[in-house]
Amino acid sequence: MQPDSVDVDEPLAVDVPPAPHDASGERVPIRDLAGLAPPPRPARRWTPRRVVATPAALDHPHGRRIVGRVEALGIEVERLRANRLTGLRGETERETYARAKSTLAIVVSPPSRRRLQPIAPSADWRVDLAEGCPAHCQYCYLAGSLSGPPVTRVYADLDEILDGLAEYAGRGTVTSRDARRAEEGTTFEASCYTDPLALEHLTGSWRRAVEHFAGWDAPVQLRWTTKYDDVGTFVGLAHAGRTRVRFSVNCLPVSTRFEGGTSPVPARLAALRRLALDGYPVGLTIAPIIALPDWRTHYGELLDLVAAAVDGVPGLDLTAELITHRFTPGSREVLLGWYPRTRLEMDETRRSRKHGKFGAVKFVYPRETMTELRSWFTAELTARVPACRILYWT
Template sequence: MTRSALGFAHGRAIVARAEVQGIEVVTLPGDRLSLGLPDDPRRAYSEAKSTLAVVVAPPSKRRLQPIAPSADWRVDLAEGCPAHCSYCYLAGSLKGPPITRVYANLDEILDGLPAYLGQGSITSRSEARAHEGTTFEASCYTDPLGLEAITGSLSAAIAWFGRWEAAAQLRFTTKFADVGPLLGLDHQKRTRMRASINPTMFARFEGGTAPVAARLTALADMARAGYPIGLTIAPIIAADGWREAYDALLADAAGALTGIADLDLTVELITHRFTPGSKAVLESWYPGSALDMGADNRTTKRTKFGTEKQVYDAPTMRSLRLFFEERIGTLLPAARILYWT
């Protein structure tokens, strides 16, 4: 806990939740995260990954940024994630050791959202998605459900959106499954949960997360509780056997969601990509990983920020997209595909 974080009720509530669970809480004398991590990079990574810091989001963090193609705006409840995914897209994006930072001034963050109502360009002004209203993505730089047992931030945000009588929606995607605290909330259908899933053959790249079957069960429980839901199939990996693997995954998803009344289901399709920087970080974090980040079937794409990333080449992308569009149409006919990237 940083000193300033204790000045907020939500920060103090996080302390109380942690102490009830027997989790060690260290209160720092100031706001600087001087945690004395070891010099050895592997040990420093391990200790950083197992550390949660409760801090105050400064005004610069509360100025929302667009987050295409998912949503109008990115709203951060935290930065960093306790999972160990060897393809993690956050690698290279967050500076310094991968400590998870949770924001104590949650009320300030949420109270700033009405100023963005109707101002986005993804759903606010999209004919196909206008019914979603202004959308706020809460899982760009974190997995909020993975932190929920300690923070309570996701429950508070869902309840806040439930009270906000506006054309707006909170969105989060997760590789975790403990949705129990969320099921009884008065969400008013203004929060969409998406389960991030991949076939068993690729689940070995998702250390520290819930089994995919548990994620699908949790998604079905949320749907029965009236939440809009979705599948985030990411990252799609074009390794040997991918067709059979993803076909089985889609069939499992269809089976988990069978018989749910008034199902509001979306699908987001995100292919594997990486930057030179993220590749270097991931290879230092997970040496010996079997994840293919070679040059085969890849091409270089320049982003709007002038950086480069490696994506699948056009023939591979075409094969993947045609497969998913056909199989989703067959196995999950009620689903709406929001985007392919």
């Protein structure tokens, strides 16, 4: 489903397509599907139905650059009279969701976002260039984390955000002080609340961030992750090895059923290969790992795809971040409002209750399941993709 076309009366879940078979009727392993794949297609790009810009955003050069990019694509930009977003709510929660998800707002970042926060275990600091995502992932981690309708906001004060990063260099507690990851330097995570490649053709923000870090003569690294494959504007860009692009991937039953509006996993892995061949440090974010029936087979096929994608890449710098599926009572309620007929398992009675450092409750897999998953992924990644370094498991 295209990310800008949500029918509020129909479920967003789709059936998993049947596995391909050869002429003898035998199931074709996913690692042998390259010859059966369709010809390459243009990268999927989101076209918002409504784009608005606040007066404050238009005071910033980058805000005006975004407006210019959007209008050059033939999309009308509505100049608001005040720095407040309106017209996002529908008569039902699903209508509000659909309306907000098809809206792009060009705004100035709130002051709280300019005060960087640690983002363990991923990176030293979280830096936000946008908030919101046009994809339709039924396990969305933003549900319950962001307040109000899920409109996508892009920040016009990009230049000020990037200029303010220098004071945080060397002050982190994740990579800055971890001997195992010391070569990464001070790390800045720029995709906590958004997907960069879903928005880059509209904003140009992450290309400018890559160039900023390339010219920053210090032990620093920009990090972001994506479920898209539109990497053309990053190939050939001077990056100095200071940007690690990670691709969020999952097994076929999860990616086809629960990740609406995103690029297919093989396309994401092809994009990973393009960037790796261009000298970028790259990574896998395998998330959310779901203990679905026959999960070993499905995730084994995924790891075989990864191995094929990175085969023969010289000087490969590949990492993996392994994140199991979890949810909070609040996110569960929001997700069921957005996707009332989802088949995603969110049964609190089948999970273990875990408390965060501030007392927040989340529901994770029981210890036995977590141990089994972790042991398998650690062993299989090491065996199938030996060049890959596992950064963390959670």
